[in-house]
Amino acid sequence: MQAIWPLLSFIIQFTMHDRLSFYYFRDSLLHRLNPLTKLALVFGLILVSFISPFYWTPHLLILAGIIPLAFVGKVTREYLNATFRIILPATGFLFIMQSLFQPFEGRELFRVWFLHPTVESTLFAFRNAARVFAMASSFTIFLLTTHPRELMTDLTRRGLPPQIAYVIISTLQILPQMQAKAQTIMAAQRSRGLDTQSSFLRRAGSLVPLVRPLVFGSLVEVEERAIAIEARGFTSTHTKTFLHEIPDTSVDKTIRWFLAALVIIALALRIWLS
Amino acid sequence: MAIVNLQNVTYQYPLTDSPALQNISLQVNEGEFVAVVGPNGAGKSTLCYTLAGFVPHFFKGQLTGTIEVAGIQSHQTSLPEWVLNVGLAFQNPFNQISGAKFTVFEELAFGLENIGVPRDEMKARVEEAMKLTGISDLADRSPYSLSGGQQQRVALTSILVMQPKVLVLDEPTSQMDPIGTREVFGVIREMAERGMTVILVEHKVEWIAQFADRVIALHDGQVLLEGKPGEVLTSDLLAEKGFGLSRYTSVARRAQELGLWTKDTLPVTLDEAVDGFSLTPDPSLRSASQSPTGRGES
Numbered sequence: 109m110q111a112i113w114p115l116l117s118f119i120i121q122f123t124m125h126d127r128l129s130f131y132y133f134r135d136s137l138l139h140r141l142n143p144l145t146k147l148a149l150v151f152g153l154i155l156v157s158f159i160s161p162f163y164w165t166p167h168l169l170i171l172a173g174i175i176p177l178a179f180v181g182k183v184t185r186e187y188l189n190a191t192f193r194i195i196l197p198a199t200g201f202l203f204i205m206q207s208l209f210q211p212f213e214g215r216e217l218f219r220v221w222f223l224h225p226t227v228e229s230t231l232f233a234f235r236n237a238a239r240v241f242a243m244a245s246s247f248t249i250f251l252l253t254t255h256p257r258e259l260m261t262d263l264t265r266r267g268l269p270p271q272i273a274y275v276i277i278s279t280l281q282i283l284p285q286m287q288a289k290a291q292t293i294m295a296a297q298r299s300r301g302l303d304t305q306s307s308f309l310r311r312a313g314s315l316v317p318l319v320r321p322l323v324f325g326s327l328v329e330v331e332e333r334a335i336a337i338e339a340r341g342f343t344s345t346h347t348k349t350f351l352h353e354i355p356d357t358s359v360d361k362t363i364r365w366f367l368a369a370l371v372i373i374a375l376a377l378r379i380w381l382s
Numbered sequence: 383m384a385i386v387n388l389q390n391v392t393y394q395y396p397l398t399d400s401p402a403l404q405n406i407s408l409q410v411n412e413g414e415f416v417a418v419v420g421p422n423g424a425g426k427s428t429l430c431y432t433l434a435g436f437v438p439h440f441f442k443g444q445l446t447g448t449i450e451v452a453g454i455q456s457h458q459t460s461l462p463e464w465v466l467n468v469g470l471a472f473q474n475p476f477n478q479i480s481g482a483k484f485t486v487f488e489e490l491a492f493g494l495e496n497i498g499v500p501r502d503e504m505k506a507r508v509e510e511a512m513k514l515t516g517i518s519d520l521a522d523r524s525p526y527s528l529s530g531g532q533q534q535r536v537a538l539t540s541i542l543v544m545q546p547k548v549l550v551l552d553e554p555t556s557q558m559d560p561i562g563t564r565e566v567f568g569v570i571r572e573m574a575e576r577g578m579t580v581i582l583v584e585h586k587v588e589w590i591a592q593f594a595d596r597v598i599a600l601h602d603g604q605v606l607l608e609g610k611p612g613e614v615l616t617s618d619l620l621a622e623k624g625f626g627l628s629r630y631t632s633v634a635r636r637a638q639e640l641g642l643w644t645k646d647t648l649p650v651t652l653d654e655a656v657d658g659f660s661l662t663p664d665p666s667l668r669s670a671s672q673s674p675t676g677r678g679e680s
Contacts, residue, residue: 278481332477340493
């Protein structure tokens with residue numbers, strides 16, 4: 109039990125800052141783009157790398173598209189940090205597993221014990237790993253350069269139900285609060301003699317007095333928060349206005365059309381060449 | 383002219399045996415500052431929810447009688463329309479932070495965004511409201527990084543900024559120190575002077591006595607007493623029913639028994655108490671009780 113909260117808080121503090129947001133404020137071209145354009149960029153890159161019939165497309169996109177993007181967005185250091193700690197180990201693992209165990213017939217590269225990767229399975233794994241790498245990377249850069257507030261404001265302005273935007277944003281905000289509350293309850297129970305240091309079973313049992321105040325407390329909180337936002341007209345039928353203006357320039361629109369065209373071309377080539 | 387008009391309101395929460403409010407009739411005039419006092423479970427918060435439209439629109443259960451604000455009856459309209467007229471701030475400040483916003487300024491603008499106030503007016507209103515409640519310096523902070531008292535000011539401001547006709551406050555100063563409480567009461571008083579109608583649930587009777595126009599004492603979901611703060615808050619009936627009254631009142635009541643009290647009425651605040659004490663058991667020697675600063679009596 110003791111290990112869970114420090115571990116969780118470590119993960120949160122390690123990977124995120126500023127209340128569960130990955131965002132880093134920089135003055136860059138990428139930061140100034142409309143959030144929807146960046147979202148289109150992410151999905152455009154992912155779709156093209158998955159759809160394109162050419163073997164080297166995802167690799168090329170990573171080298172010529174995604175890594176330069178991190179540079180343009182002035183988040184290279186943060187991006188590389190995430191790459192080496194999370195993305196590369198994960199895709200590396202994927203590569204090894206797929207090259208070893210994909211049942212492709214073909215020329216064996218080598219044979220150790222029962223492992224005998226073939227050229228075909230290795231090539232297959234290398235492309236899949238690159239696709240996943242491209243996907244994770246573009247999302248990382250997106251999160252590093254887009255404030256959740258801007259994304260949600262922009263999407264709400266474009267017709268996303270405010271309830272959905274609210275759930276996403278408030279989750280980002282409230283999770284660290286719940287974590288802090290759990291720690292408070294834990295400390296309170298421990299000061300009243302709760303056993304947190306003996307055998308596993310007893311420590312599992314000590315979860316019970318933690319769970320009840322946390323769960324029931326959270327239910328009460330939900331009700332009060334619903335009242336609070338309702339008191340401020342959350343479900344009002346008036347057309348909403350927005351405090352922050354999210355720019356959407358002709359450059360944004362051009363980029364989005366360009367990306368849509370790329371995806372269509374990739375799709376057409378895929379159909380054409382198959 | 384009564385802006386708030388409750389007629390024979392009885393309300394029972396779902397799955398409970400007895401009504402939380404029983405046959406409450408209540409009129410509040412425009413610009414009046416009314417305080418509601420009562421022991422725990424007297425129905426104070428339920429009254430607030432009822433005034434703010436959450437009974438019957440949010441809490442189900444049995445409601446009879448009529449609730450009318452500014453000529454509209456609450457069951458005839460929707461909650462989002464109702465809250466344009468009646469603003470509610472309640473006790474726990476943490477749960478009143480919307481969670482949808484990253485700074486105090488955005489938090490205060492949340493309500494105005496919802497009801498479609500244009501951007502320029504929104505900014506002006508938020509800035510004015512922050513100045514009023516003295517939180518301008520918190521504008522760029524995260525609402526979650528604030529202390530309880532500061533959060534409570536933010537919660538109050540987030541309702542004030544919406545400029546409702548009627549302001550319903552359920553213990554808005556519970557987490558504040560005396561200085562903060564005095565300032566907030568000053569703000570509430572000022573809003574009443576400007577024509578906002580205020581209905582305030584509060585335990586701090588000394589502040590009520592100084593600022594409120596009228597006091598309503600609730601007990602077991604019924605109106606027990608109603609009248610001027612000085613009369614209601616010193617009544618023997620409230621003392622018998624276990625209301626948390628001012629210590630100055632209880633000291634003076636004891637002094638009255640000993641013949642040390644010079645006035646006909648009992649005090650609620652320190653200043654009134656200082657005014658009325660006699661240092662000798664003979665009530666005719668009242669001049670000795672004045673201290674030059676108005677304080678320092680023990």
